[in-house]
Amino acid sequence: MSRIPQTFIDELLARTDIVELVGSRVTLKKQGREYTACCPFHAEKTPSFYVTPQKQFYHCFGCGAHGTAISFLMEYDNMEFVEAVEELARRAGMDVPRESGPGRRDSEDFQRLIAAQEAAAAHFTDNLRHHPEAVDYLKQRGLTGEIARDYRLGFAPNVRDDLLRTLSGEFEEQELLSAGLATRRDSGPPYDRFRGRIMFPIRDSRGRVVGFGGRLLGPGDPKYLNTPETPVFHKGQHLYGLYEARKASPRLEELLVVEGYMDVIALAQFGLRNAVATLGTATTRDHLERLFRVVPHLVFCFDGDRAGREAAWRALEQTLPVMRDGRQVRFLFLPEGEDPDTLVRREGPEGLQARMRQARPLSDVLIDGLRQRHDAGTREGRAALGAQAARLIRDMPEGLLRAQIINELAQLASVSTDQFERGLGPRAPDDTPAPSPPPRPSPATRRQRLEITPVRLALSVLLDQPTLAQDLGDMHWLEHLNTPGVKVLVQVLETLRQNPHLTTAGLLERWRDSETGRHLLKLAQWQPPPSQEEAVPKLLQDALGRLRQQYIQQRTEALLAKASRAALSDDEKAELKTLLIRKPQ
Structure with missing residues (x-):
């Protein structure tokens, strides 16, 4: 896979004026050798956001946001790293070079697989126009042509080699197999992986199609089928609808994480374009880090039955290690027999938004879940509760939320906070201890004073x-x-x-x-x-x-x-x- 050379990033940052960049989005005022503003990342009345030209660095003494010009674009414009580099390069009039790892051929192969996915998406979209049964199905689900266009919905007819024949002049057979668009049994001839299905293109952060989800139009199994793991598609990293959500609202604050493609589409139909779905897998750490790079607040939506609550618990286990202060995660449990699609049609977007506001905080779900799993009325039960709690929050980042959870868990386990913290075991040692964050200062006293090694x-x-x-x-x-x-x-x-x-x-x-x-x-x-x-x-x-x-x-x-x-x-x-x-x- 190709990457951006470090020497180019060095030169790009040397050519970039962070004051000019930040000033194009935030009103800055010169103060000494720095520039100040009210922080664009949290609400405040007194400026605590500083940009230092000498360092090409910004820092907020209120919320702790800090970084380089690349970091600013990633945070302010909700960009991925590569997108931010490309934007800075565009501003500087530079072309972004690429270099390959094992060889140039890797980059070319990657681009060919992306091109194959894009060609398939275009073919599926064209198919949808010529298959009334697929159009009727989408209309019955209440979807409009606008939503189908925005999400690039398509259709794969129930023909063994429809896509293979269409793309054979442009792509080699092995390329279509490597892209997950075709498959074969043993040494037999290849055939289309997706047949008789409504097609949902899955796009990466740059809007490129990297894979598909397909839903059977008629009866049969499996009801949903995804692109397999390929060099350009990894189910544990991508989220359906994330690109579309960012495109609909560049300044997103919250995302709703649901379980199905149709849930994302149905919510978008009702104006709620901030929903995303995992691709038939449980929520992973990679999913969470990707989501938190876009928004500070997440709402997980699960069925209210036992299976839904177990799925929520697994999501909670993945979430705790990335729960830094400033991030919020809540859990919305739906009434029995409902999913986001049916609920938004029955209660409207206002009803679903009201339920989202009442969703339960992660800390409440954690503590109630531990209570349900252990008998806190016995010493043995309290000890088991404390042991499981320690395993869950051992890797949770230091901060006020972690401290509050530890205090409450210590009470549940009937031990002191110090005893509970000793039971957490040693944390991974830091190679370079970081200075304690300074108190929020006034402009006159804002200089950091640290007893420093x-x-x-x-x-x-x-x-x-x-x-x-x-x-x-x-x-x-x-x-x-x-x-x-x-x-x-x-x-x-x-x-x-x-x-x-x-x-x-x-x-x-x-x-x-x-x-x-x-x-x-x-x-x-x-x-x-x-x-x-x-x-x-x-x-x-x-x-x-x-x-x-x-x-x-x-x-x-x-x-x-x-x-x-x-x-x-x-x-x-x-x-x-x-x-x-x-x-x-």
């Missing part, structure tokens, strides 16, 4: 002034220092030495979507007090000097420990003598 201080200074890395001498000793975060510091220094013109934004993009990247984003919020701006280089030297002393201490202790067990080499003796001279008393 030498590693964090060094990283903060380098993110503020990346060119300082070029003035440092031999830092090889850092690779042998054993202290939290030093590996990241070594990587940052090496990156800046190899790329001397890299901006703060370009540096941050090197670690996008990684734990290290999240720590660096937080450290990039640091700025020196106005009185110390000229002394920033000395701050870096001081931080590295303290780290050098730590290294001397550690190396001295290591050599002394070795000397107590065996004789040192001549080089080691000379090194130890030098270290003892340098070691502070």
Whole structure:
């Protein structure tokens, strides 16, 4: 598969003026060396959103939103990463290059499979016009031509090789098999995978058809059939209707997650174009991360029966590890015998929206579910409840919601909050501890004041002034220092030495979507007090000097420990003598 070269992203960010970009969407006011505004990502009356030209970086002290020009487009315009890069390239008058992994052929094959899906979608759409029985079915379901057009609905006639014959002049047989449009039994001749079905094209974030869902028009099994896993289609990642929802409303705030294609279509018919559906699979972590990149609020819609509640519980288990503060998830359980399609026809869009407003918060569903699964009236039951609760929220991100849930779960298990938290077990260690978020400051006192470790201080200074890395001498000793975060510091220094013109934004993009990247984003919020701006280089030297002393201490202790067990080499003796001279008393 093709990807965008890192060198292009570096150049693109170097050509991009984040002030101009943000200013085209938000009214900015110059304040010192920065620009301020009321945050576009949350409601506020006093500006706490700052854009720093020097770093090509933005940060909100109110809600914590921060990032580069690419991040801003992803958050503000609901774009995927590639879309944001392409938009910045368009603004800069640049063409986005692509490079392949194993070889150029991979990219060409990928594009051919996409082209085959698009050609199939066009054929299915054309078929729908010429098959009255399919049109009648859609009309009976209350769908209009406008909805059929917007969602590119089509029809695959019950003919063994209708699509194969149509596309055979443009695509090879193996391409149609690889695209999941054709199949075969053993070594027999290939035939159309979809026959006698209403066709629902599944589109990616860029609007390209990557697969299909097909519903039988008559009796038979399976009622619904999806494209199999292919190089361009993965059921656990794509969501039906997400592209259409974003296109209908670029500033979405909430999405309704339903179970079927027809539910999405029916809701759209009634003006509710913010529904999406998983593709016949349970909700996955990839689904959730994709959804939360688009909106902060989700409502899951499930049947109210036992099967629906079990499905909701599985969705809850997947959701907890991505429930950061600011995200909201609620669960809507439908009356028995109803689905979103039938309910919206019976109660209208207002009725369904009223039910959505009354949907139950994730935390309530979690706690009630644990109560139902365990007998909290016995010690053994409370212990089992606490053990399952600990497993569920162990990987939940730190924050106010997690703290509130822990407090309530501790009460249910009849233990103290401290005891419950000890039962969670150790969390994965952070390589670079991030600074605590600052309180929301006034413009006069908004500078971050952190008691910062030498590693964090060094990283903060380098993110503020990346060119300082070029003035440092031999830092090889850092690779042998054993202290939290030093590996990241070594990587940052090496990156800046190899790329001397890299901006703060370009540096941050090197670690996008990684734990290290999240720590660096937080450290990039640091700025020196106005009185110390000229002394920033000395701050870096001081931080590295303290780290050098730590290294001397550690190396001295290591050599002394070795000397107590065996004789040192001549080089080691000379090194130890030098270290003892340098070691502070």
